[in-house]
Amino acid sequence: MSKIFKWKEKILMLFLWLPFLVLGQDKPITGNVQSEDNVPLAGATITIRGTQRATTTSAAGTFSIIANKGETIVISYIGYETQSTRIGNADTYTFKLKPAGANLGEVVVTAYGIKREKKSLGYSTQTIAGEEVSKTRRENFINSLAGRVAGATITPSSGVPGASSQIILRGATSIGGNNQPLFVVDGVPYDNQTLNQESLASGSVTLGNRNSDYGNRAMDINPDDIESITILKGPEATALYGADGASGAIVITTKKGRAGKTSVSYDNSFRVEKVYRFPDVQKVYG
Numbered sequence: 001m002s003k004i005f006k007w008k009e010k011i012l013m014l015f016l017w018l019p020f021l022v023l024g025q026d027k028p029i030t031g032n033v034q035s036e037d038n039v040p041l042a043g044a045t046i047t048i049r050g051t052q053r054a055t056t057t058s059a060a061g062t063f064s065i066i067a068n069k070g071e072t073i074v075i076s077y078i079g080y081e082t083q084s085t086r087i088g089n090a091d092t093y094t095f096k097l098k099p100a101g102a103n104l105g106e107v108v109v110t111a112y113g114i115k116r117e118k119k120s121l122g123y124s125t126q127t128i129a130g131e132e133v134s135k136t137r138r139e140n141f142i143n144s145l146a147g148r149v150a151g152a153t154i155t156p157s158s159g160v161p162g163a164s165s166q167i168i169l170r171g172a173t174s175i176g177g178n179n180q181p182l183f184v185v186d187g188v189p190y191d192n193q194t195l196n197q198e199s200l201a202s203g204s205v206t207l208g209n210r211n212s213d214y215g216n217r218a219m220d221i222n223p224d225d226i227e228s229i230t231i232l233k234g235p236e237a238t239a240l241y242g243a244d245g246a247s248g249a250i251v252i253t254t255k256k257g258r259a260g261k262t263s264v265s266y267d268n269s270f271r272v273e274k275v276y277r278f279p280d281v282q283k284v285y286g
Contacts, residue, residue, distance in 0.1 A: 026068055031093035032061045033075055041097065044077040049084065125233070126150060130226035130255070137269050140165045140219040141226070149231050157213050161271070164216040169233050169248035181232075181248035182241055183218050189244065192218040224267055227255045 033044045040061025047054040048065065049072040057063045067073060067087050074084040080097035128148055136144040142165040146154045149169075156165040172179040183190035230251040241249055 026066050027091065028064055029067045029073065029087060029091060029093065030062070030064045031095065033057050033063065033077070033095045033097065034061055035080070036096055036098060038096075041077050041080070044075055044097075047074045047076075048072070049074050126231040128229040128231070130223065130228055133226055133229065134223040134267075136223075138223075139163070140216070141221060141223040142167050142216070142218060144223065145229075151233065152231070162213070162215050162219075164213050165219070166216070167250075169231070173247050179247050181250050182245045183250050183252065184241070185221065185252045186254055189241075190218055190221075192216050221252065224265075225254045226252055228253045 033041045033046075035041060040057075040059070042057055042059045042061060044057040044061070044063075045054065046056065046063045046065055048067050051071070053065060053067070055063050055065045065073070069087055069089070071087050072084050073087055073093070074082065075095050075097065076082045077097055079100060081100045083095055083097055085093065085095075126149060128145070132148065133141050133144040138144045139161045140156065140163070142154060143156055145152060145167065151170045153168045153171075154165060155167075157163045166180055168179050169181050180192050183192050230253070232245070232249040232251060235246060239245075
């Protein structure tokens with residue numbers, strides 16, 4: 001009987017101390033969430049993986065949440081990479097989130113390389129990834145924008161290599177002037193007009209029978225070097241570019257090196273053409 005009483009006493013003591021043991025595992029975890037530039041991120045989501053416990057950061061980027069040692073805390077924020085860490089003995093944590101490169105569509109490159117959120121703009125913009133253009137393997141990368149840009153009219157002069165192409169956004173704005181949008185590559189304006197031989201002659205000399213297609217200058221841009229293309233439509237979008245941007249602007253951002261693992265990419269393309277038919281040549285007389 002004494003042994004049974006001792007076992008009952010131990011079980012009773014265990015049930016009495018069990019709530020305190022469970023509560024002893026929970027502890028408040030505090031911390032702050034910042035960007036790489038030490039800017040507090042307000043509204044970041046803080047969750048404990050596998051549980052329903054969650055909270056958000058304050059305007060100063062701070063948070064507080066109840067968690068157990070060994071659980072994983074997950075921090076997520078729009079436009080930044082999700083970060084997680086396992087809770088140890090520390091009670092305070094600092095998280096610095098890195099910008100997410102995959103969310104390029106969330107950010108639009110406007111005039112002079114200024115980056116803004118697309119939803120904050122009051123005018124129409126469209127962003128195209130450079131990979132979508134390079135995969136088409138067109139002789140002129142402007143032809144690759146056909147069907148990818150809303151309201152764009154692309155007119156190639158011919159299908160031969162080196163032929164020029166013109167692009168017009170939302171129709172013509174000038175009767176006798178140039179209606180093509182302004183091309184801006186990494187902040188540098190590009191003149192996409194084609195060379196006219198007749199403008200080189202003075203007086204009454206005409207070179208109508210010597211006109212040649214020298215191509216447009218935007219075709220010199222290597223599609224494999226393009227990271228993103230932002231289409232700015234209308235005068236509101238191109239106000240900072242002045243009269244040159246009256247017909248819109250095509251802002252091109254090229255690829256740049258990033259810190260991390262070294263990688264090398266190789267690309268190759270070739271083209272074989274066969275003449276459809278040859279002209280008849282007489283071979284009877286010399």
